[in-house]
Amino acid sequence: MKTKPLFIEHYLLPTCNGEITTMSFLQDVVDILLQYVVKSFDRSTKVIDFHYPNELLQEYNWELADQPQTLEEILLNCRTTLKYAIKTGHPRYFNQLSTGLDMVGLAADWLTSAANTNMFTYEIAPVFVLLEYVTLRKMREMVGWPGGCGDGIFSPGGAISNMYAMLIARFKMFPEVKEKGMAAIPRLVAFTSEHSHFSVKKGAAALGIGTDSVILIRCDERGKMIPSDLERRIVEAKQKGFVPFLVSATAGTTVYGAFDPLIAIADICKKYKIWMHVDGAWGGGLLMSRKHKWKLNGIERANSVTWNPHKMMGVPLQCSALLVREEGLMQSCNQMHASYLFQQDKHYDLSYDTGDKALQCGRHVDVFKLWLMWRAKGTTGFEAQIDKCLELAEYLYNKIKNREGYEMPQHTNVCFWYIPPSLRGMENSEERTSRLMKVAPVIKARMMEYGTTMVSYQPLGDKVNFFRMVISNPAATHQDIDFLIDEIERLGQDL
Amino acid sequence: MKTKPLFIEHYLLPTCNGEITTMSFLQDVVDILLQYVVKSFDRSTKVIDFHYPNELLQEYNWELADQPQTLEEILLNCRTTLKYAIKTGHPRYFNQLSTGLDMVGLAADWLTSAANTNMFTYEIAPVFVLLEYVTLRKMREMVGWPGGCGDGIFSPGGAISNMYAMLIARFKMFPEVKEKGMAAIPRLVAFTSEHSHFSVKKGAAALGIGTDSVILIRCDERGKMIPSDLERRIVEAKQKGFVPFLVSATAGTTVYGAFDPLIAIADICKKYKIWMHVDGAWGGGLLMSRKHKWKLNGIERANSVTWNPHKMMGVPLQCSALLVREEGLMQSCNQMHASYLFQQDKHYDLSYDTGDKALQCGRHVDVFKLWLMWRAKGTTGFEAQIDKCLELAEYLYNKIKNREGYEMPQHTNVCFWYIPPSLRGMENSEERTSRLMKVAPVIKARMMEYGTTMVSYQPLGDKVNFFRMVISNPAATHQDIDFLIDEIERLGQDL
Numbered sequence: 001m002k003t004k005p006l007f008i009e010h011y012l013l014p015t016c017n018g019e020i021t022t023m024s025f026l027q028d029v030v031d032i033l034l035q036y037v038v039k040s041f042d043r044s045t046k047v048i049d050f051h052y053p054n055e056l057l058q059e060y061n062w063e064l065a066d067q068p069q070t071l072e073e074i075l076l077n078c079r080t081t082l083k084y085a086i087k088t089g090h091p092r093y094f095n096q097l098s099t100g101l102d103m104v105g106l107a108a109d110w111l112t113s114a115a116n117t118n119m120f121t122y123e124i125a126p127v128f129v130l131l132e133y134v135t136l137r138k139m140r141e142m143v144g145w146p147g148g149c150g151d152g153i154f155s156p157g158g159a160i161s162n163m164y165a166m167l168i169a170r171f172k173m174f175p176e177v178k179e180k181g182m183a184a185i186p187r188l189v190a191f192t193s194e195h196s197h198f199s200v201k202k203g204a205a206a207l208g209i210g211t212d213s214v215i216l217i218r219c220d221e222r223g224k225m226i227p228s229d230l231e232r233r234i235v236e237a238k239q240k241g242f243v244p245f246l247v248s249a250t251a252g253t254t255v256y257g258a259f260d261p262l263i264a265i266a267d268i269c270k271k272y273k274i275w276m277h278v279d280g281a282w283g284g285g286l287l288m289s290r291k292h293k294w295k296l297n298g299i300e301r302a303n304s305v306t307w308n309p310h311k312m313m314g315v316p317l318q319c320s321a322l323l324v325r326e327e328g329l330m331q332s333c334n335q336m337h338a339s340y341l342f343q344q345d346k347h348y349d350l351s352y353d354t355g356d357k358a359l360q361c362g363r364h365v366d367v368f369k370l371w372l373m374w375r376a377k378g379t380t381g382f383e384a385q386i387d388k389c390l391e392l393a394e395y396l397y398n399k400i401k402n403r404e405g406y407e408m409p410q411h412t413n414v415c416f417w418y419i420p421p422s423l424r425g426m427e428n429s430e431e432r433t434s435r436l437m438k439v440a441p442v443i444k445a446r447m448m449e450y451g452t453t454m455v456s457y458q459p460l461g462d463k464v465n466f467f468r469m470v471i472s473n474p475a476a477t478h479q480d481i482d483f484l485i486d487e488i489e490r491l492g493q494d495l
Numbered sequence: 496m497k498t499k500p501l502f503i504e505h506y507l508l509p510t511c512n513g514e515i516t517t518m519s520f521l522q523d524v525v526d527i528l529l530q531y532v533v534k535s536f537d538r539s540t541k542v543i544d545f546h547y548p549n550e551l552l553q554e555y556n557w558e559l560a561d562q563p564q565t566l567e568e569i570l571l572n573c574r575t576t577l578k579y580a581i582k583t584g585h586p587r588y589f590n591q592l593s594t595g596l597d598m599v600g601l602a603a604d605w606l607t608s609a610a611n612t613n614m615f616t617y618e619i620a621p622v623f624v625l626l627e628y629v630t631l632r633k634m635r636e637m638v639g640w641p642g643g644c645g646d647g648i649f650s651p652g653g654a655i656s657n658m659y660a661m662l663i664a665r666f667k668m669f670p671e672v673k674e675k676g677m678a679a680i681p682r683l684v685a686f687t688s689e690h691s692h693f694s695v696k697k698g699a700a701a702l703g704i705g706t707d708s709v710i711l712i713r714c715d716e717r718g719k720m721i722p723s724d725l726e727r728r729i730v731e732a733k734q735k736g737f738v739p740f741l742v743s744a745t746a747g748t749t750v751y752g753a754f755d756p757l758i759a760i761a762d763i764c765k766k767y768k769i770w771m772h773v774d775g776a777w778g779g780g781l782l783m784s785r786k787h788k789w790k791l792n793g794i795e796r797a798n799s800v801t802w803n804p805h806k807m808m809g810v811p812l813q814c815s816a817l818l819v820r821e822e823g824l825m826q827s828c829n830q831m832h833a834s835y836l837f838q839q840d841k842h843y844d845l846s847y848d849t850g851d852k853a854l855q856c857g858r859h860v861d862v863f864k865l866w867l868m869w870r871a872k873g874t875t876g877f878e879a880q881i882d883k884c885l886e887l888a889e890y891l892y893n894k895i896k897n898r899e900g901y902e903m904p905q906h907t908n909v910c911f912w913y914i915p916p917s918l919r920g921m922e923n924s925e926e927r928t929s930r931l932m933k934v935a936p937v938i939k940a941r942m943m944e945y946g947t948t949m950v951s952y953q954p955l956g957d958k959v960n961f962f963r964m965v966i967s968n969p970a971a972t973h974q975d976i977d978f979l980i981d982e983i984e985r986l987g988q989d990l
Contacts, residue, residue: 009871012598013536014586014970022598023529029602030525033609034518041508053847056621064633064866068873074599077870078606081863084622085610091509095619098857101611103507103517104569107524111573113604114528115580116596116811123943124590126551127579138559156651159856167701181705182677198831199856205829206662206854208703210676255835310857316611318859334700336693340750340953340963345933347940352548359701361654361694362593362805364813364859368576371559375572376504378563438840445842448618458835468835475509 007068028075036082040089040101041475046451047090049083056084086454091475092483095454097254097282100314100473104376108369109316119154119363120341120355122348129352132367135374139307140323142287144300151330152323153357154366158281159199161306161322162248164359166190166203168304168324169246169275171333178333182208189213189237192248193225193260194461197279200248213242223258225249231268238272246275251296252283252312255460255468257413259283262298270301278302281320285312285472288382292390309370312389312472313382319366330357389471396469396481405489414469418443418488420495437464439495446491453487502563523570531577535584535596536970541946542585544578551579581949586970587978590949592749592777595809595968599871603864604811614649614858615836615850617843624847627862630869634802635818637782639795646825647818648852649861653776654694656801656817657743659854661685661698663799663819664741664770666828673828677703684708684732687743688720688755689956692774695743708737718753720744726763733767741770746791747778747807750955750963752908754778757793765796773797776815780807780967783877787885804865807884807967808877814861825852884966891964891976900984909964913938913983915990932959934990941986948982 011021039045060080089101117125141148155161174185192200194216201211218229234244247269249260269276278299284307286292305323309315335356396414400406407417426432440457456468506516534540555575584596612620636643650656669680687695689711696706713724729739742764744755764771773794779802781787800818804810830851837848891909895901902912921927935952951963
């Protein structure tokens with residue numbers, strides 16, 4: 001097979017007698033992938049083989065043509081794509097909240113692709129619909145809703161989950177909005193902390209609420225929402241004649257990893273009858289840990305929760321759950337009764353046709369990889385994995401807190417400045433600030449060019465660029481943390 | 496390895512020396528998947544091994560537990576999941592607009608899972624961001640926009656793509672809506688045909704426009720929007736003081752497969768200065784066919800286009816593109832400038848950080864499977880595949896149009912009633928209608944119980960339940976069409 005310059009398409013299934021070619025083609029691809037997977041965990045390989053966009057466009061012919069390609073060309077496409085890919089499973093890849101590559105998760109994603117179906121009806125996704133039911137119920141149990149009761153859905157990411165929460169909260173208060181639109185209801189306002197994820201504003205813009213109606217509540221120095229400021233702003237909004245409809249508290253902010261005080265926020269939401277949403281996209285995973293779940297105390301009082309297993313739990317992208325305490329609300333809010341999908345005269349229990357809860361029509365199967373990983377690890381395995389990541393963060397924190405050349409604004413996510421020798425001992429001044437601002441971007445660019453590690457940086461409020469170290473990759477060890485620190489020093493000492 | 500009752504998790508990567516166990520585990524899973532794939536195309540296997548939800552819940556222990564499972568158990572989970580899965584690649588699976596299982600697409604999806612990254616920045620998805628750029632440009636070229644200029648994104652399905660179009664159209668007309676919300680702008684109205692996809696209404700509900708503001712335009716007997724009715728309703732809305740902001744024309748309606756007259760609609764949109772969106776989720780694929788693309792004449796005048804390669808082009812789920820003619824508008828509409836992701840002091844060309852165009856923050860890589868399939872088939876290969884599906888639809892049409900026991904309201908998607916012998920010759924009456932209404936659901940339930948084939952049915956307007964046959968699976972042949980017809984007769988003749 002490999003010797004003939006054949007157009008691969010013409011010899012694969014469903015072509016007649018295509019079994020052998022198909023098996024051999026898929027096996028060839030799998031061999032390339034297995035090599036890549038093993039290399040991803042090898043500390044002697046680069047995290048990234050960086051090329052600037054224009055260089056990368058010229059390195060290979062990526063264009064689409066009229067004519068088909070041969071088997072060899074298709075395999076070369078795969079190898080080339082992986083050559084320039086970021087090894088997101090590499091033990092020294094710390095760049096995002098989603099890192100790592102779980103082997104059972106990967107296998108499950110491969111199965112999902114082979115099953116190639118759609119979540120809208122039981123008819124075409126019987127097992128996956130049941131597994132979504134089982135898994136969401138378990139997640140709701142861990143949130144603390146009695147018997148795991150309630151509702152939910154896997155959505156395409158935390159931003160969409162947060163948007164769902166806002167959509168449902170609005171519908172709960174003013175169901176007429178579905179038909180009549182925002183024109184028919186009073187001016188709504190939502191509240192979230194100044195450190196919350198930008199998706200709350202994005203959602204408000206999309207839903208016709210407007211970003212001006214998202215009131216940002218002040219945070220303490222650790223990035224937690226200040227409840228007294230929340231209450232003050234709610235009262236103020238009501239005095240202006242606006243209707244507070246949603247508080248989005250954050251369990252694990254994106255930059256500092258801070259947990260808003262959920263109990264105090266729940267009390268305020270109860271007092272003013274406002275929907276309480278908890279954006280636990282990042283921090284939700286701690287519910288798996290007996291040691292750390294106290295940080296989410298009060299989440300059981302939320303009306304809805306976003307929880308992304310593709311972050312702290314290391315499930316392959318994408319896997320985000322929105323959980324809703326009141327059953328049936330999602331359905332009433334979103335259903336349109338498409339008669340070509342949700343026929344009412346089917347021969348099975350129609351409550352398993354869950355697609356009309358969603359904003360999407362077709363919906364990718366995101367549950368199977370989480371479910372299979374959960375079976376493989378057990379709850380205790382997730383717990384151990386998460387505890388280990390938090391232990392590593394603590395190790396990093398202790399390592400640098402007294403080390404020369406580091407300053408640290410926060411804990412949990414470990415956020416810090418590297419201060420190059422030339423700036424050490426220099427008093428706070430405009431010059432120091434403006435030079436410090438340039439340190440992290442230069443070190444990051446050098447990291448990418450050497451390809452040795454990746455970590456994120458950003459400014460926040462009045463704080464100039466600092467590194468944000470996050471550890472969600474179970475492959476990372478103390479040695480990798482040591483490496484990161486040494487590498488930052490190596491790359492930054494001349495700045 | 497297989498003989499020890501090991502908790503699989505403890506022996507896989509990133510565990511020390513986990514390479515061999517990992518390779519052998521992934522290979523075991525791949526072997527299960529390869530068997531499933533080959534069986535999917537085997538006409539002697541069932542399309543579905545149907546069980547009612549309660550039965551399926553009892554067939555196997557699907558619950559999540561505290562303790563981990565062994566390798567053998569994990570593999571059994573995979574086998575069991577596939578045992579009850581619908582074989583969506585089976586040559587006799589006609590149930591949805593998305594059918595078939597493309598081998599190159601599957602391989603590409605497996606690679607996407609192994610690469611496990613996120614589309615928000617070039618930094619962490621360099622190749623995939625470039626491939627999205629290359630592929631969307633090519634798709635815009637095929638739409639007919641000069642040089643493929645414009646903008647776009649892959650979104651999680653056609654419903655979300657349509658919602659994007661509505662969001663962007665609203666922003667184009669009233670950019671202040673982003674900050675001020677719907678309260679600050681006039682009452683908007685959108686227009687779409689009575690046969691359009693329900694996602695237009697779903698989007699309007701979500702965006703705070705309200706479903707009452709989606710005006711449904713009448714269709715002719717073939718399901719095409721009647722332009723004179725559109726114009727009349729636009730004038731009427733303006734007279735009431737409403738602001739028409741969007742016409743969503745459909746290229747390939749869900750049930751009838753009808754193509755709205757795009758040129759006439761474009762003329763009306765131009766005259767009244769209204770954003771013209773074309774929902775080509777289903778019909779967009781015909782742009783690949785020199786023989787059939789005339790059905791979309793006028794699409795080049797649209798402001799935005801939804802096109803789902805996961806439907807007519809057979810790309811694995813999910814793969815939906817939204818294309819926008821004006822560059823930069825998506826970015827202005829959706830951007831929130833998150834400083835932790837879209838740092839302005841990065842060392843590469845920031846125009847490749849495309850994530851802030853999206854409503855999502857994290858975004859799954861949906862482009863690679865389309866790109867690799869396009870490389871493998873070439874444009875000509877997609878064309879041949881699509882032409883073949885349309886030829887099969889014509890074959891079916893010709894086969895049943897004069898056959899006793901069938902009545903057909905429409906062409907393209909082939910929609911028809913099977914009339915059992917007991918109803919033949921009976922005059923139109925309430926009794927006939929009410930009996931005919933029950934025929935398709937019973938035949939469908941029997942199909943699923945026998946597991947031999949699957950095809951969709953639905954009522955529409957004053958038409959009681961009829962079959963909607965759609966062919967997007969390149970595995971289907973004339974023989975499978977013959978089989979379907981015979982099977983319907985076999986299962987329905989006693990009704």
